[in-house]
Amino acid sequence: MKRRTIKDIAKESGFSLSTVSLVLNNHPRISQATRDRVMAVVKKYNFFPNSAARGLASKSSKTLSVVVPNLTRVFSDIYLGELISGIYERATSQGYKILLDIATSQFIKTQEYTKLLASRRADGMLFIASDIHADYLGVFEDSPYKFLLVNHVFPGKKLNYVSVDYAASARTAAEHLLGLGHRKIGLIAGTNTFTGLQFRDEFLRTCKTWPAGAAQVAWVDGGEEWSQRGGYAAAAKLMAQTPDLTAIMAANDRMAIGAMRWLADNRREVPEAVSVMGVDDIQLAAYVNPGLSTVRHDLYQVGIESCNRILQLIKGEITECSDLLPTSLVVRGSTDRARGSK
Amino acid sequence: MKRRTIKDIAKESGFSLSTVSLVLNNHPRISQATRDRVMAVVKKYNFFPNSAARGLASKSSKTLSVVVPNLTRVFSDIYLGELISGIYERATSQGYKILLDIATSQFIKTQEYTKLLASRRADGMLFIASDIHADYLGVFEDSPYKFLLVNHVFPGKKLNYVSVDYAASARTAAEHLLGLGHRKIGLIAGTNTFTGLQFRDEFLRTCKTWPAGAAQVAWVDGGEEWSQRGGYAAAAKLMAQTPDLTAIMAANDRMAIGAMRWLADNRREVPEAVSVMGVDDIQLAAYVNPGLSTVRHDLYQVGIESCNRILQLIKGEITECSDLLPTSLVVRGSTDRARGSK
DNA sequence: ATCTTTAGGTAAATCGCTCGACAAGGCAAG
DNA sequence: CTTGCCTTGTCGAGCGATTTACCTAAAGAT
Numbered sequence: 001m002k003r004r005t006i007k008d009i010a011k012e013s014g015f016s017l018s019t020v021s022l023v024l025n026n027h028p029r030i031s032q033a034t035r036d037r038v039m040a041v042v043k044k045y046n047f048f049p050n051s052a053a054r055g056l057a058s059k060s061s062k063t064l065s066v067v068v069p070n071l072t073r074v075f076s077d078i079y080l081g082e083l084i085s086g087i088y089e090r091a092t093s094q095g096y097k098i099l100l101d102i103a104t105s106q107f108i109k110t111q112e113y114t115k116l117l118a119s120r121r122a123d124g125m126l127f128i129a130s131d132i133h134a135d136y137l138g139v140f141e142d143s144p145y146k147f148l149l150v151n152h153v154f155p156g157k158k159l160n161y162v163s164v165d166y167a168a169s170a171r172t173a174a175e176h177l178l179g180l181g182h183r184k185i186g187l188i189a190g191t192n193t194f195t196g197l198q199f200r201d202e203f204l205r206t207c208k209t210w211p212a213g214a215a216q217v218a219w220v221d222g223g224e225e226w227s228q229r230g231g232y233a234a235a236a237k238l239m240a241q242t243p244d245l246t247a248i249m250a251a252n253d254r255m256a257i258g259a260m261r262w263l264a265d266n267r268r269e270v271p272e273a274v275s276v277m278g279v280d281d282i283q284l285a286a287y288v289n290p291g292l293s294t295v296r297h298d299l300y301q302v303g304i305e306s307c308n309r310i311l312q313l314i315k316g317e318i319t320e321c322s323d324l325l326p327t328s329l330v331v332r333g334s335t336d337r338a339r340g341s342k
Numbered sequence: 343m344k345r346r347t348i349k350d351i352a353k354e355s356g357f358s359l360s361t362v363s364l365v366l367n368n369h370p371r372i373s374q375a376t377r378d379r380v381m382a383v384v385k386k387y388n389f390f391p392n393s394a395a396r397g398l399a400s401k402s403s404k405t406l407s408v409v410v411p412n413l414t415r416v417f418s419d420i421y422l423g424e425l426i427s428g429i430y431e432r433a434t435s436q437g438y439k440i441l442l443d444i445a446t447s448q449f450i451k452t453q454e455y456t457k458l459l460a461s462r463r464a465d466g467m468l469f470i471a472s473d474i475h476a477d478y479l480g481v482f483e484d485s486p487y488k489f490l491l492v493n494h495v496f497p498g499k500k501l502n503y504v505s506v507d508y509a510a511s512a513r514t515a516a517e518h519l520l521g522l523g524h525r526k527i528g529l530i531a532g533t534n535t536f537t538g539l540q541f542r543d544e545f546l547r548t549c550k551t552w553p554a555g556a557a558q559v560a561w562v563d564g565g566e567e568w569s570q571r572g573g574y575a576a577a578a579k580l581m582a583q584t585p586d587l588t589a590i591m592a593a594n595d596r597m598a599i600g601a602m603r604w605l606a607d608n609r610r611e612v613p614e615a616v617s618v619m620g621v622d623d624i625q626l627a628a629y630v631n632p633g634l635s636t637v638r639h640d641l642y643q644v645g646i647e648s649c650n651r652i653l654q655l656i657k658g659e660i661t662e663c664s665d666l667l668p669t670s671l672v673v674r675g676s677t678d679r680a681r682g683s684k
Numbered sequence: 685a686t687c688t689t690t691a692g693g694t695a696a697a698t699c700g701c702t703c704g705a706c707a708a709g710g711c712a713a714g
Numbered sequence: 715c716t717t718g719c720c721t722t723g724t725c726g727a728g729c730g731a732t733t734t735a736c737c738t739a740a741a742g743a744t
Contacts, residue, residue, distance in 0.1 A: 005700055016724045021702060031722065048461040052397030053700035056729045061394060066442075088444055097463065100408075100442040102430055119390040121439065347730055358694045363732060373692060395730035398699045 004045050013041040024049055055120070063097045064310060065122035067113065069129040070103045078282050079299060083128060083150060086303020094311055096123075103129035108136060117145040124310045126150050131192050146313045148321065150306045151299065153194050158320075160313065162306040164297045165324035166195040170202035172329050173277055173295050177247050178210045181341025182275065186238035187219035188250040188259060190226045199251055199279070218242045222255045231258025239266070246274060246338040253278035253285045253294055260288060260334065271336035281330050290333025297327055346387050355383040366391055397462070405439045406652060407464035409455065411471040412445045420624050421641060425470060425492060428645020436653055438465075445471035450478060459487040466652045468492050473534050488655045490663065492648045493641065495536050500662075502655065504648040506639045507666035508537040512544035514671050515619055515637050519589050520552045523683025524617065528580035529561035530592040530601060532568045541593055541621070560584045564597045573600025581608070588616060588680040595620035595627045595636055602630060602676065613678035623672050632675030639669055 010020045015038060022030050023038040030038075041047075055061045066087060068080055091098055099122050101107060113136075116122045124146035130137065134154070140147040141158045149161035177185060187203060190196035200219060207215040220237050223230030231250055235258065238248060248263075250256035256278030263270050270276050270290060278285060281296035302325055312318045352362045357380060364372050365380040372380075383389075397403045408429060410422055433440055441464050443449060455478075458464045466488030472479065476496070482489040483500045491503035519527060529545060532538035542561060549557040562579050565572030573592055577600065580590060590605075592598035598620030605612050612618050612632060620627060623638035644667055654660045 007700075017701080018703080018724055018726090019722090022723085025702080027703095029722065034722080046456070046460065048457050050398070050700050051461045051463040052394050052403060053729090054702075055394030056392070056398050056731085057700080057702040059702095059729075063441075084442075085444075088442070092446075092448070098442045099405075100426075100430070100440045102427070104434075106434070114388070115390050118388065119393045121393040349730075359731085360694055360696090360733080361692090364693085367732080371692065376692075392730050395699090396732075398701085399730080399732040401699075401732095 004047050006047075006049060009038065009041050009045065009047055012045075013038045059120070061120055061123050062095055063099050063122045064091050064307070065099045065101060065113075065116045065125040067101045067103050067107070067125065067127045067129050070105070070107075079280070080128065082299035083303040083306075086300040086305075087126060087150075087307045088303075090304050090307035090311075094307075096311070103127075111136075113137075114139060114145075117147075124148070124314045126306055126310055128152070130154060130194075132194055132197070146310060148306055148310045148313065151195070151302050153198070153322075155194055160309070160321040162302060162309050162321065162323040163195060163325070164299075164302060164327055166199040167202040168324070169279060169295045169297065169327045170199045171206050172327060173249055173279065174203050174206035174210075176293070176329055176331070176335065177249060177275065177277060178207065178212070178215055180247075180275065180335060181338040182247040183213065183215040183338065183341075184242065184245040184247075185215055185217045186235075186242060186245045186248045187217050188222040188231055188234040188238070188248065188255050189219050190223075190251040190255075191221050192224050196226075196251055203249065218245065222251060226252050226255055228254045228258035228261070231255030232262045233258075235259035235262035236266075239263075239268070246340075247335070248274055248276050250276070250278050253280045253282045253292060256292055256294070256334075257284060257288055260292070270334050273339065275335040275338070277335050285330075286332070288334075293332045293335040294330050295327050296330050298325070301325060346389050348389075348391060351380065351383050351387065351389055354387075355380045401462070403462055403465050404437055405441050405464045406433050406649070407441045407443060407455075407458045407467040409443045409445050409449070409467065409469045409471050412447070412449075420626075421622070422470065424641035425645040425648075428642040428647075429468060429492075429649045430645075432646050432649035432653075436649075438653070453478075455479075456481060456487075459489075466490070466656045468648055468652055470494070472496060472536075474536055474539070488652060490648055490652045490655065493537070493644050495540070495664075497536055502651070502663040504644060504651050504663065504665040505537060505667070506641075506644060506669055508541040509544040510666070511621060511637045511639065511669040512541045513548050514669060515591055515621065516545050516548035516552075518635070518671055518673070518677065519591060519617065519619060520549065520554070520557055522589075522617065522677060523680040524589040525555065525557040525680065525683075526584065526587040526589075527557055527559045528577075528584060528587045528590045529559050530564040530573055530576040530580070530590065530597050531561050532565075532593040532597075533563050534566050538568075538593055545591065560587065564593060568594050568597055570596045570600035570603070573597030574604045575600075577601035577604035578608075581605075581610075588682075589677070590616055590618050592618070592620050595622045595624045595634060598634055598636070598676075599626060599630055602634070612676050615681065617677040617680070619677050627672075628674070630676075635674045635677040636672050637669050638672045640667070643667060 006017060006020050010017045020038055023035050088098060117125060126148055128150045130149055130152035137159060138157055147160060149159055151163045153161050153163055189200040204217055207217045218238060220234045222234045235248060248259050250259055256276055260270055260276050263274055268274050278292050278294040281294045285292040285294050309321045348359060348362050352359045362380055365377050430440055459467060468490055470492045472491050472494035479501060480499055489502060491501055493505045495503050495505055531542040546559055549559045562576045564576045577590060590601050592601055598618055602612055602618050605616055610616050620634050620636040623636045627634040627636050647665060651663045
C-alpha cells in the first residue's frame with residue numbers, strides 16, 4: 001500500500017493540486033459538485049493529508065502542549081483528570097491535538113517548555129504544574145509564545161492564567177464556619193503553590209475581620225502533596241497544639257478526609273465535636289460519612305475555559321488573560337454549629 | 343523577535359545549510375570545531391529547528407500516540423498513571439513526544455485512530471483502551487501502521503501487544519488460596535476485557551483441577567468499571583448466594599477493597615471469616631486494614647516495555663510482538679487458612 | 685613524486701501541502 | 715458588442731528542514 005499524496009488525489013479526480021487542497025480545507029471557493037468528486041477519491045483511497053507538510057505550509061501545528069505536575073502518582077489525582085478531560089474535549093472540538101508532558105526535572109532543565117513552542121511543535125502551552133518555585137516560567141512574560149497557567153497563578157509575573165478564585169473560595173469557607181459560630185478553627189493549608197497561599201491568607205484575613213467577632217485560627221502545613229495522609233498528620237498536629245478547636249478547615253478535600261479519618265480514629269465525633277470542611281468537592285466527598293462540606297471547584301470547567309482562552313490567544317483574539325472562575329458552597333454533614341454556640 | 347531558520351544560522355556561522363543541519367542532528371561527519379562554532383550561534387539565538395519541516399523531510403514525526411480509555415474519571419485510575427509514566431519516561435529518553443487521546447465514541451467514529459497514523463502525525467500508536475467490543479481495531483491487522491495494545495490482548499486478531507500475564511496471575515492467586523485450604527471461593531470478575539476473561543477462566547480452571555481437591559467457585563461480574571463500588575455490590579451478591587464461602591478473589595485490588603468494605607460493614611472478619619485477595623498491588627493495598635494480599639502487576643514496567651516495543655516496531659527491528667510480563671504473589675494480612683481447614 | 689584514501693563540507697533535489705495572485709467563462713448592464 | 719463583475723478553478727512560489735551525491739584538500743602509500 002503506497003503512500004498517497006494530495007497529488008495522487010488531484011490526478012485521479014482530474015482537478016488541480018490547489019483544488020484538492022481547498023476541498024480538504026473546506027474552502028467556500030469550491031463548488032459542491034467539485035467537492036463531491038474530490039471527496040469521493042479521498043474516501044476511496046482513505047487519504048489523509050500529511051500533517052507535517054500541512055504544518056509547514058500553514059505555520060500551525062494544531063497542537064496544544066499540556067504540562068502536568070511531576071508527581072509520581074500524578075494520574076491518580078482526580079484533580080488532573082477533570083482538568084485534562086475539559087481541555088481535551090474543547091481542544092478536540094476545535095481540531096487541536098494534545099501533546100502531553102510531565103514537568104520532570106529533566107523537562108525543566110532542558111527547557112523543553114521553550115523548545116516545544118520555539119520548534120512550533122505546539123501552538124500554545126497549558127501549564128498545570130506551577131508551584132512557587134517555578135521561576136523559569138519568567139521566559140513567558142512578554143514572549144511571543146502562547147502560554148497559560150491552568151488553575152495556578154503567579155503573582156509578580158505577567159503570565160496568563162485561568163483559575164478558580166481561591167481567595168473567594170477561602171472567604172466562602174470561612175464565612176460558612178464563622179456563621180456556624182466557630183471561633184477556634186484549625187486550618188490545614190497547602191503552601192507550595194501561590195493559590196494555596198492565597199487561600200490561606202484570605203481565610204485568615206476573613207476570620208480576623210469577622211464582624212460578629214474574630215476567630216482564632218491555628219494553621220499548619222498539610223504537606224507538598226495535599227494528600228489524605230498529609231491531612232491525617234496535620235489534624236493530629238492541630239489537635240495536639242490546640243485541643244479546644246471546634247472546626248478544621250483543609251485546603252482540599254483529600255486532606256479534609258484525612259483529617260476526618262484522624263478524628264474518627266481518635267474518637268472525636270464529626271461534626272458534634274469538630275466540624276470539618278474541605279475544598280474541591282471531589283467525588284469521594286459525598287461518600288464519606290458524614291458527607292464532607294466543601295467549596296466546589298469545577299475543574300472540568302477550568303479545563304474547558306483554559307482551552308478556550310489559549311485558543312483565543314493563539315488566534316490573536318485576545319492578548320492576555322487572567323480569569324478567575326467562581327466557586328460555590330456545598331454543605332453536607334461534616335459541618336454544624338460550634339459546640340457551645342447557641 | 344523574528345523567527346529564525348536554519349538558514350539564518352548558516353549565514354551567521356558562515357557554514358552551509360547542510361552543515362548546520364548535520365550539526366543539529368549530531369552527524370559524525372562534522373568536526374568538533376565546526377560543531378562548536380555552529381552551536382554557538384544556535385545557542386545565541388536560542389534556535390530550535392522547525393519540527394514540521396523536519397518531519398516533512400525526514401518522514402518521521404518522532405511522536406507516539408497514546409490512547410486511553412473513555413472513562414470519565416479515567417485519570418483517577420492509578421492503573422493508567424503507572425502505565426503512562428512508564429511510557430512517557432521511555433519515549434522521552436528516545437526523543438519521542440506523546441500525543442494523548444481519549445477513546446471517546448467520537449474518536450472511534452471518526453476513525454481518528456487511523457487518521458493519526460495515516461496523516462503521519464504519529465509514528466506509532468499505543469492503545470490502552472481495548473475491550474471485547476473493539477472490533478474496529480481489525481484495521482491494524484497486517485497494516486503498515488505501527489500499533490500495539492498495552493496491557494490488553496485481542497484473541498482472534500493479529501495485533502501486537504505487551505501485557506501482564508493474566509492467566510499466570512490467575513494461577514498464582516488460585517494456588518495461593520487453594521494452598522491455604524480454601525474450597526469454597528467467590529470470584530469477582532471483570533468480563534468486559536479479554537484479559538479479564540482470561541483471568542476468570544484460568545482461575546476457574548485452576549480451582550477445578552487442583553490436585554489436592556477441586557474447589558467450588560461462584561463468580562459474579564464486578565461491573566464495567568472494576569471499581570470499589572462494584573466490588574462492594576459484588577461481595578454482597580456473592581455472600582447472599584453462597585453464604586458459606588471462605589474466600590473472595592477479586593480481579594483487581596479496587597474491587598477487592600470494595601469487597602473488604604462490605605465484609606467490614608457486615609461484621610465478617612477478614613481474614614478469619616473470609617479471606618480476600620486482589621490483583622495489581624496498588625498503593626492502597628498496603629494501607630487498608632488488614633493489608634490486602636494480591637498479585638503484583640508492575641504496570642510501570644508494562645509501560646516501559648510497551649514503549650520499547652513500539653519503538654522497535656517503528657524502527658523495523660521487529661515486525662510483531664506478543665509479550666507477556668510476569669507477575670508475583672504478595673501476601674499480606676487479608677488471606678489466611680480457610681476456617682475449618684487444619 | 686604520483687596515486688589513493690579519507691575526512692570534512694556543500695549544492696541541490698526533495699518532502700507534501702497552503703495560499704495569494706491570476707485566469708477563464710458566464711452573464712447583466714451599458 | 716463591449717465592459718465589468720462574479721464565480722470557480724489553477725499556477726506556482728514558498729514553508730524549513732533532510733539527505734544523497736559530489737567535491738576538495740590533506741594525509742598515507744608506494
